Amino acid sequence: MEILVCVKQVPDTAEVKIDPVKHTVIRAGVPNIFNPFDQNALEAALQLKDNQGAKVTLLSMGPPQAKDVLREGLAMGADEAYLLTDRKVGGSDTLATGYCIAQAIKKVTELKGIEKFDIILCGKQAIDGDTAQVGPQIACELGIPQITYAADLKVEGDTVTVKQQNEEGYIVTEAKFPVLITAVKELNEPRFPTIRGTMKAKRREIPELSADDVKADESKIGLSGSPTKVRKIFTPPQRTQGLVIPVEDDNYQAAVDTLMEKLTEQKII
Amino acid sequence: MDLAEYKGIYVIAEQFEGKLRNVSFELLGQARVLADTIGDEVGAILIGHNVKPLAQELITHGAHKVYVYDDEKLENYNTTAYAKVICDFFNEVKPNVFLVGATNIGRDLGPRVANSLQTGLTADCTGLAVDDDNKTIVWTRPALGGNIMAEIICPDNRPQMGTVRPNVFKKPEADPSATGEVIEKTANLTDADFMTKFVELIKMGGEGVKIEEADVIVSGGRGMNGPEPFTGMLKDLADLLGGAVGASRAAVDAGWIDALHQVGQTGKTVGPKIYIACGISGAIQHLAGMSGADCVIAINKDEDAPIFKVCDYGIVGDAFKVVPMLTEAIKKIKG
Amino acid sequence: MDFNLTDVHQEFINLAAGFGKKKLAPTITERDHQGIFDEDLVSEMLGLGLCGAYFEEKYGGAECDVLSYILAVEELAKYDAGMSITLSATVSLCANPIWQFGTEAQKEKYLTPLVEGKKLGAFGLTEPNAGTDASGQQTVAVKNEDGSYTLNGSKIFITNGGAADIYIVFAMTDKSQGSHNGISAFILEKDMPGFTFGKKEDKLGIHTSQTMELVFQDVKVPAENLLGQEGQGFKIAMKTLDGGRIGVAAQALGIAEAALQDAVEYSKQRVQFGKPLCKFQSISFKLADMKMKVEAARLLVYKAACKKQEDQPFSVDAAIAKRVASDVAMEIATEAVQIFGGYGYSEEYPVARHLRDAKITQIYEGTNEVQLMVTSSALLR
Numbered sequence: 001m002e003i004l005v006c007v008k009q010v011p012d013t014a015e016v017k018i019d020p021v022k023h024t025v026i027r028a029g030v031p032n033i034f035n036p037f038d039q040n041a042l043e044a045a046l047q048l049k050d051n052q053g054a055k056v057t058l059l060s061m062g063p064p065q066a067k068d069v070l071r072e073g074l075a076m077g078a079d080e081a082y083l084l085t086d087r088k089v090g091g092s093d094t095l096a097t098g099y100c101i102a103q104a105i106k107k108v109t110e111l112k113g114i115e116k117f118d119i120i121l122c123g124k125q126a127i128d129g130d131t132a133q134v135g136p137q138i139a140c141e142l143g144i145p146q147i148t149y150a151a152d153l154k155v156e157g158d159t160v161t162v163k164q165q166n167e168e169g170y171i172v173t174e175a176k177f178p179v180l181i182t183a184v185k186e187l188n189e190p191r192f193p194t195i196r197g198t199m200k201a202k203r204r205e206i207p208e209l210s211a212d213d214v215k216a217d218e219s220k221i222g223l224s225g226s227p228t229k230v231r232k233i234f235t236p237p238q239r240t241q242g243l244v245i246p247v248e249d250d251n252y253q254a255a256v257d258t259l260m261e262k263l264t265e266q267k268i269i
Numbered sequence: 270m271d272l273a274e275y276k277g278i279y280v281i282a283e284q285f286e287g288k289l290r291n292v293s294f295e296l297l298g299q300a301r302v303l304a305d306t307i308g309d310e311v312g313a314i315l316i317g318h319n320v321k322p323l324a325q326e327l328i329t330h331g332a333h334k335v336y337v338y339d340d341e342k343l344e345n346y347n348t349t350a351y352a353k354v355i356c357d358f359f360n361e362v363k364p365n366v367f368l369v370g371a372t373n374i375g376r377d378l379g380p381r382v383a384n385s386l387q388t389g390l391t392a393d394c395t396g397l398a399v400d401d402d403n404k405t406i407v408w409t410r411p412a413l414g415g416n417i418m419a420e421i422i423c424p425d426n427r428p429q430m431g432t433v434r435p436n437v438f439k440k441p442e443a444d445p446s447a448t449g450e451v452i453e454k455t456a457n458l459t460d461a462d463f464m465t466k467f468v469e470l471i472k473m474g475g476e477g478v479k480i481e482e483a484d485v486i487v488s489g490g491r492g493m494n495g496p497e498p499f500t501g502m503l504k505d506l507a508d509l510l511g512g513a514v515g516a517s518r519a520a521v522d523a524g525w526i527d528a529l530h531q532v533g534q535t536g537k538t539v540g541p542k543i544y545i546a547c548g549i550s551g552a553i554q555h556l557a558g559m560s561g562a563d564c565v566i567a568i569n570k571d572e573d574a575p576i577f578k579v580c581d582y583g584i585v586g587d588a589f590k591v592v593p594m595l596t597e598a599i600k601k602i603k604g
Numbered sequence: 605m606d607f608n609l610t611d612v613h614q615e616f617i618n619l620a621a622g623f624g625k626k627k628l629a630p631t632i633t634e635r636d637h638q639g640i641f642d643e644d645l646v647s648e649m650l651g652l653g654l655c656g657a658y659f660e661e662k663y664g665g666a667e668c669d670v671l672s673y674i675l676a677v678e679e680l681a682k683y684d685a686g687m688s689i690t691l692s693a694t695v696s697l698c699a700n701p702i703w704q705f706g707t708e709a710q711k712e713k714y715l716t717p718l719v720e721g722k723k724l725g726a727f728g729l730t731e732p733n734a735g736t737d738a739s740g741q742q743t744v745a746v747k748n749e750d751g752s753y754t755l756n757g758s759k760i761f762i763t764n765g766g767a768a769d770i771y772i773v774f775a776m777t778d779k780s781q782g783s784h785n786g787i788s789a790f791i792l793e794k795d796m797p798g799f800t801f802g803k804k805e806d807k808l809g810i811h812t813s814q815t816m817e818l819v820f821q822d823v824k825v826p827a828e829n830l831l832g833q834e835g836q837g838f839k840i841a842m843k844t845l846d847g848g849r850i851g852v853a854a855q856a857l858g859i860a861e862a863a864l865q866d867a868v869e870y871s872k873q874r875v876q877f878g879k880p881l882c883k884f885q886s887i888s889f890k891l892a893d894m895k896m897k898v899e900a901a902r903l904l905v906y907k908a909a910c911k912k913q914e915d916q917p918f919s920v921d922a923a924i925a926k927r928v929a930s931d932v933a934m935e936i937a938t939e940a941v942q943i944f945g946g947y948g949y950s951e952e953y954p955v956a957r958h959l960r961d962a963k964i965t966q967i968y969e970g971t972n973e974v975q976l977m978v979t980s981s982a983l984l985r
Contacts (some may be wrong), residue, residue: 013414033291131392133380140384145464148377166373174466175508194653195666198615227426236418242581255584256594268564573873
């Protein structure tokens with residue numbers, strides 16, 4: 001079983017702060033991390049490796065420092081890693097990104113001398129963009145089925161059975177290889193890399209692929225190849241602070257009474 | 270591509286077990302606003318089995334035309350088959366805009382359609398407007414964990430597509446006198462168009478109110494220190510107000526409550542009339558999910574907690590003391 | 605002299621910090637308050653491979669250095685001091701003596717699983733009547749005709765007792781030789797017949813670690829489980845404790861850093877008399893003082909680790925590092941509680957835990973008075 005896991009290096013959005021005066025994003029000092037949902041995707045692949053002997057290949061698209069997350073993935077137990085890195089792909093929207101990655105997947109398939117990847121795993125979304133689009137875009141580009149929001153998955157023979165999270169609970173869906181699956185946090189708990197794995201991964205060369213290497217049509221990539229354009233960026237309007245009632249001398253009843261008075265006065269309750 | 274050829278703002282209606290989702294109505298309301306601005310018409314696409322009776326509801330909420338694809342094979346949602354139906358519709362009718370609810374299904378279907386049609390798709394929009402100059406749709410969405418908002422346009426490709434978050438826009442009032450056209454279509458599908466197979470639906474938390482649809486949400490965060498309050502005092506207060514229990518990411522990550530209850534950027538977007546945040550500090554991720562609430566009441570021991578900056582009312586104190594007192598006080602009023 | 609940490613050191617810190625943040629921090633309050641020794645969490649921690657830091661690859665180690673290991677212990681202690689001692693007892697007190705004194709067969713059988721994190725280790729020296737005066741061993745090992753030994757006696761306050769799979773146990777083999785040549789070291793396995801566990805200690809701090817009494821009733825130990833030579837036990841124990849002290853010093857350093865960090869954050873948030881605490885010089889200077897002490901302790905701890913790595917004599921360095929770092933931990937935890945004021949005395953905030961955890965570092969692996977004995981006797985030699 002050949003598995004490809006798509007991973008992304010993202011800024012830790014929990015650490016992003018807004019300059020309170022200029023209302024701009026302070027990105028300096030924000031650490032780059034392994035997109036958390038992609039870690040769930042990788043963990044699922046590694047479990048298939050542990051239990052069913054799958055081979056796990058990683059692919060990322062990003063600047064050269066994205067190799068850090070690929071190394072982390074290798075340290076966790078992935079077998080191989082590739083990075084698609086090229087200035088030409090910068091600024092790609094989800095359609096262009098899906099295309100680039102699909103092209104890279106075709107190239108990696110060829111480089112590995114395999115017929116196809118049986119399963120492609122992605123995180124449900126990256127925490128910087130939160131679009132949840134790239135997985136389905138890749139699947140569509142490759143003409144294979146997608147099963148999103150996987151909270152559980154089983155593989156028997158060439159059939160994958162997935163419990164998909166949805167508003168009502170779960171939908172159980174089945175597909176045959178090849179299939180693309182996107183992972184949610186509930187799917188598993190990602191393992192930590194081992195220190196030996198980390199040391200070995202540090203020494204690994206990670207092949208870089210350019211847009212030309214993956215035969216990407218230049219009219220379909222980067223800013224100019226993206227149908228969506230960013231017109232404006234702004235910080236969200238803040239709600240304004242209302243009445244905050246302190247508890248004085250441990251007199252909780254008084255605070256709750258004040259609150260109730262306001263709520264009934266304003267007909268909120 | 271001759272952009273002038275493409276007309277109509279179409280909502281891809283989502284139904285579940287014979288009932289339209291609220292977000293479909295919310296989208297019709299917005300489609301109407303956009304259509305009025307650019308002088309266009311509002312339509313809806315309805316896909317499923319035995320769904321034709323729902324078409325009238327779409328009309329009373331603002332659709333001029335409803336295209337119905339009713340087929341036994343379409344009873345359960347199927348990514349590739351539904352995408353094929355919508356692409357065929359696009360090629361035939363040439364609509365200008367597709368509005369899709371940012372539900373799990375909408376977020377699964379949207380990118381599949383956008384890729385097939387090689388057009389742009391803006392995800393999880395919280396604002397919709399029209400560009401004054403070229404009449405394209407301006408899609409507003411949060412990014413970077415809700416820290417920034419971005420305005421996105423898709424100037425040169427059609428359809429213009431976006432998924433729109435539930436509970437951001439108000440559901441329009443139904444107009445029983447509204448009239449519209451119901452157009453029955455035949456889905457042109459072969460077995461090969463169904464690339465996955467539906468096995469079963471497992472419903473969770475069947476009883477109780479879902480947070481997406483609740484008028485009142487009582488949410489707990491890290492300050493709850495354990496799972497007990499979620500089935501105890503928070504639930505008591507929520508039940509009393511006919512609402513639902515919500516949670517912050519910290520509480521869900523700690524395993525105190527199921528992820529179905531998570532409010533926030535990576536959880537659900539909610540729009541209740543009252544949102545009571547107990548022991549929630551108010552990280553921006555959380556605020557992104559609850560900013561649609563009409564009234565926010567915060568209870569937190571830490572007077573510097575960011576939640577107090579966005580609340581309408583707050584009490585600086587121990588939620589374990591405040592919540593039961595509040596429940597008692599409301600009980601008295603309700604008699 | 606190079607004060608820069610290498611990439612490799614940074615990897616150990618990152619891995620331990622990642623584990624601390626994701627796995628230890630979310631549940632530390634609960635585990636500490638309820639005294640939970642979480643075996644699943646322990647095996648996950650051991651699975652990181654940190655135990656193998658400085659052991660050779662042939663035993664499953666990472667073949668890095670002692671400082672890598674010490675940095676990991678320090679980092680873990682910031683999040684959970686109990687878990688850090690669980691790890692360092694395994695490495696310093698169990699794996700290390702087998703590595704240093706064991707036969708190749710013993711290393712293969714016992715060191716490898718410890719290094720790979722598959723087994724937990726412990727060390728049994730202290731007895732009810734043999735604390736600082738370890739020579740007063742009452743546990744006895746009698747040699748049988750077939751070369752095996754029969755052990756009788758008990759050990760108290762054993763970190764990882766009951767949980768560990770492999771134990772280094774000291775017993776008197778020849779009373780006539782006195783303590784220095786009459787004690788021998790043995791490798792015991794948890795399931796040896798006659799080897800049982802007494803009561804679980806109810807401690808002031810490090811609640812997330814398990815401390816138990818070991819009881820030996822006619823435990824038959826095969827001859828091949830004698831560690832080193834017969835009569836070498838006291839020397840093995842002392843050498844082992846030298847290494848253990850660096851681990852405890854690193855643990856103390858981690859506790860001190862965590863307490864300082866908590867105090868810094870609190871002083872920025874807490875407003876009194878209209879301004880944050882940190883704007884009062886009495887507080888900012890106190891914090892500066894704490895920082896200076898932490899940094900001084902750090903150098904001593906790292907120096908001891910480097911000397912051990914280079915195979916230089918390090919007993920005195922370890923004794924100094926352990927005493928200074930543990931006193932600093934105690935002092936800084938106390939000051940942190942003071943800065944938190946009433947909240948600091950409440951178990952709702954983590955500084956109370958740091959204070960409880962810090963205390964043990966002045967006591968175990970030789971009380972700080974023992975460190976003075978070691979240092980003074982070297983000084984006055």
